[in-house]
Amino acid sequence: MTPQERAEQIAAGMLARDAFSQWLGITLFEIAPERAVLTMTVRSEMLNGFGVAHGGIVFSLADSAFAFACNTHGRVTVSIENRVTYPAAVAEGDVLTATAEQEAASNRLSYYKVAVRNQHGALVASFTGTAYKTSKEHS
Amino acid sequence: MTPQERAEQIAAGMLARDAFSQWLGITLFEIAPERAVLTMTVRSEMLNGFGVAHGGIVFSLADSAFAFACNTHGRVTVSIENRVTYPAAVAEGDVLTATAEQEAASNRLSYYKVAVRNQHGALVASFTGTAYKTSKEHS
Amino acid sequence: MTPQERAEQIAAGMLARDAFSQWLGITLFEIAPERAVLTMTVRSEMLNGFGVAHGGIVFSLADSAFAFACNTHGRVTVSIENRVTYPAAVAEGDVLTATAEQEAASNRLSYYKVAVRNQHGALVASFTGTAYKTSKEHS
Amino acid sequence: MTPQERAEQIAAGMLARDAFSQWLGITLFEIAPERAVLTMTVRSEMLNGFGVAHGGIVFSLADSAFAFACNTHGRVTVSIENRVTYPAAVAEGDVLTATAEQEAASNRLSYYKVAVRNQHGALVASFTGTAYKTSKEHS
Numbered sequence: 001m002t003p004q005e006r007a008e009q010i011a012a013g014m015l016a017r018d019a020f021s022q023w024l025g026i027t028l029f030e031i032a033p034e035r036a037v038l039t040m041t042v043r044s045e046m047l048n049g050f051g052v053a054h055g056g057i058v059f060s061l062a063d064s065a066f067a068f069a070c071n072t073h074g075r076v077t078v079s080i081e082n083r084v085t086y087p088a089a090v091a092e093g094d095v096l097t098a099t100a101e102q103e104a105a106s107n108r109l110s111y112y113k114v115a116v117r118n119q120h121g122a123l124v125a126s127f128t129g130t131a132y133k134t135s136k137e138h139s
Numbered sequence: 140m141t142p143q144e145r146a147e148q149i150a151a152g153m154l155a156r157d158a159f160s161q162w163l164g165i166t167l168f169e170i171a172p173e174r175a176v177l178t179m180t181v182r183s184e185m186l187n188g189f190g191v192a193h194g195g196i197v198f199s200l201a202d203s204a205f206a207f208a209c210n211t212h213g214r215v216t217v218s219i220e221n222r223v224t225y226p227a228a229v230a231e232g233d234v235l236t237a238t239a240e241q242e243a244a245s246n247r248l249s250y251y252k253v254a255v256r257n258q259h260g261a262l263v264a265s266f267t268g269t270a271y272k273t274s275k276e277h278s
Numbered sequence: 279m280t281p282q283e284r285a286e287q288i289a290a291g292m293l294a295r296d297a298f299s300q301w302l303g304i305t306l307f308e309i310a311p312e313r314a315v316l317t318m319t320v321r322s323e324m325l326n327g328f329g330v331a332h333g334g335i336v337f338s339l340a341d342s343a344f345a346f347a348c349n350t351h352g353r354v355t356v357s358i359e360n361r362v363t364y365p366a367a368v369a370e371g372d373v374l375t376a377t378a379e380q381e382a383a384s385n386r387l388s389y390y391k392v393a394v395r396n397q398h399g400a401l402v403a404s405f406t407g408t409a410y411k412t413s414k415e416h417s
Numbered sequence: 418m419t420p421q422e423r424a425e426q427i428a429a430g431m432l433a434r435d436a437f438s439q440w441l442g443i444t445l446f447e448i449a450p451e452r453a454v455l456t457m458t459v460r461s462e463m464l465n466g467f468g469v470a471h472g473g474i475v476f477s478l479a480d481s482a483f484a485f486a487c488n489t490h491g492r493v494t495v496s497i498e499n500r501v502t503y504p505a506a507v508a509e510g511d512v513l514t515a516t517a518e519q520e521a522a523s524n525r526l527s528y529y530k531v532a533v534r535n536q537h538g539a540l541v542a543s544f545t546g547t548a549y550k551t552s553k554e555h556s
Binding site: 015017019021046047050054055056057061064076080081083084086 | 185203
C-alpha cells in the first residue's frame with residue numbers, strides 16, 4: 001500500500017467509526033499523508049443563542065480535520081492541545097471547509113494548523129493543534 | 140433586579156435560545172455574575188472513532204460555560220479565542236461538570252478559565268477563553 | 279505617505295524606542311502593511327539551564343514581529359493573547375528569522391501568525407497572536 | 418532525599434545554569450514538587466516601544482516558573498506549548514511574582530498554569546503550558 005492509500009484507508013475508517021463527525025455531516029474532501037480537507041454544512045440545530053454557529057461546531061470540524069490528518073502516517077495519534085480563534089461568524093446554511101496541514105513533527109509530537117473557510121472563502125476559524133504519537137499502529 | 144437575578148435571567152435566556160447546547164443536554168447547575176457551572180452526560184452519538192468523546196464535545200460544553208459566564212454582566216459579549224487541553228479521556232455515560240470563572244477583565248476584554256471534570260472529579264479539560272464585550276446590552 | 283512608507287516609519291520608530299528588542303539584537307529585515315520579517319542571532323546570555331535558547335527568547339522575537347506587523351496600519355494596537363509551540367530546539371549562534379503575517383481582521387481585532395525559522399530553514403517556533411486595535415493613531 | 422529536597426535541588430541547579438533567567442534577575446521564592454514561585458523586578462532595558470514591559474519579559478518569567486515547576490519530579494521535562502494573555506500592563510519598577518502549579522499529568526505529559534501578579538496583586542499575565550516528560554533523570 002502506498003502512503004497515499006494508507007492515509008485514505010485510515011481516514012475513511014476513522015470517519016466510519018466517528019459518530020459525532022457523522023452527526024456533523026462531515027465529508028472527506030481530500031486526504032493525503034499529514035493533510036486532510038473536510039467539508040460540512042451548518043444546520044439550525046448547530047446554532048447558539050445568538051443565532052450563529054456555536055463555537056463548538058466550528059471547533060469540532062477543525063478538530064476532526066486535525067485528527068484525521070495527524071493519524072494518516074499510521075500510528076495512533078491523540079490530541080494534546082488546541083487553540084482556536086473566530087475571525088468571522090458562521091450562519092445557518094454556510095458550507096465550511098477545514099484544511100488541516102502539518103507544520104512540524106518529531107518522533108513523538110506533531111504540530112498542525114487548520115484553516116476553516118466559508119463558501120465565500122472567508123476565514124471563519126484559525127485552529128492549531130499539538131498531537132502525541134503513540135507507539136500503536138492503526139490496524 | 141440584583142446582579143444575581145440579572146445573571147440568572149441572561150443565562151437562562153441564552154440556553155433557551157441555544158439549539159446546540161440543548162442538543163448536548165446541558166443543564167445550568169449554577170449561575171452567578173461572571174461565573175457559570177454546567178453539567179451534561181456523554182451519549183453514544185458524541186463519541187469519535189476511538190470510542191471516546193470527540194474533543195469537540197468537551198470543548199463545546201466548556202465553550203457554553205464560558206459564553207454564559209462572560210455574558211452575565213449584561214453586555215453582549217463574544218468569544219475571541221480559546222485554548223483547550225485534554226488531560227484525561229471521556230467515555231460514554233460520563234457526567235461532566237464545567238466551571239467557568241473570570242480571571243480578569245478590562246472595559247472591552249475579559250479573560251476566563253473553565254475546568255471540566257468528570258463524575259470522579261478528574262480534570263478532563265482545561266479551557267481558557269478571551270472575550271470581547273460589545274456596547275450592546277442584553278435585552 | 280504611501281501605506282508602505284507609513285508601515286516602515288511606524289516599525290522603525292517602534293524598534294528605535296524598544297529597549298528589549300534592541301537588547302535581543304533584532305533587525306528589521308522587511309516591513310510591509312500587516313507584515314514584518316525580523317532577524318536576530320542567539321547569544322550565550324539567551325540560553326536556559328539546558329544549554330538551549332530560553333523559550334522566552336524565541337517567544338520575544340516572535341512577539342516583536344507580531345507587534346511591529348499589527349501596528350503598521352497606523353492605529354496603536356496591543357497584544358491580547360499569544361500561543362507558541364517549539365518544534366525544534368535553538369542553539370547559541372543560531373540565526374533566527376520571524377515572519378509575521380495577518381490572517382484576518384475586523385474593526386477592533388486582528389489575528390496574526392508568526393513562523394520562526396533557523397538558518398537551515400527549520401521551523402523552531404509557531405506563534406499565533408490576537409491584537410486589539412485602539413482608536414489612537416500612531417503619531 | 419525527600420521529594421521536597423529533590424525539588425529544591427533541581428530548581429536551584431536549573432536557575433544556576435540558566436543565563437537568561439539570571440539576566441532577568443529571577444529569584445526562587447518557593448519551590449515544591451510540581452510548584453514554583455518566582456519573583457523579578459522590571460528594569461528599563463525590559464521595556465518595549467510603548468514604554469511598558471515587552472510581552473516577552475512577562476512570558477519569560479512565567480516560562481521559567483513553568484520549567485522549574487515541571488522538572489521538580491526528577492525527569493527532564495521540556496515545554497511543548499504555551500499560551501499567554503496580558504490582562505494588565507507592566508511598568509518599569511514593577512515587582513512580578515509568577516506562581517506555577519500543575520493542573521494535571523499523565524506518564525508523558527503534564528499541564529501547568531502560571532499566574533503572574535504585580536506588587537499590588539493584580540493579574541498581569543495568565544499563562545498555561547504543556548510539557549513532555551522525557552525518560553532521562555535529572556543528575
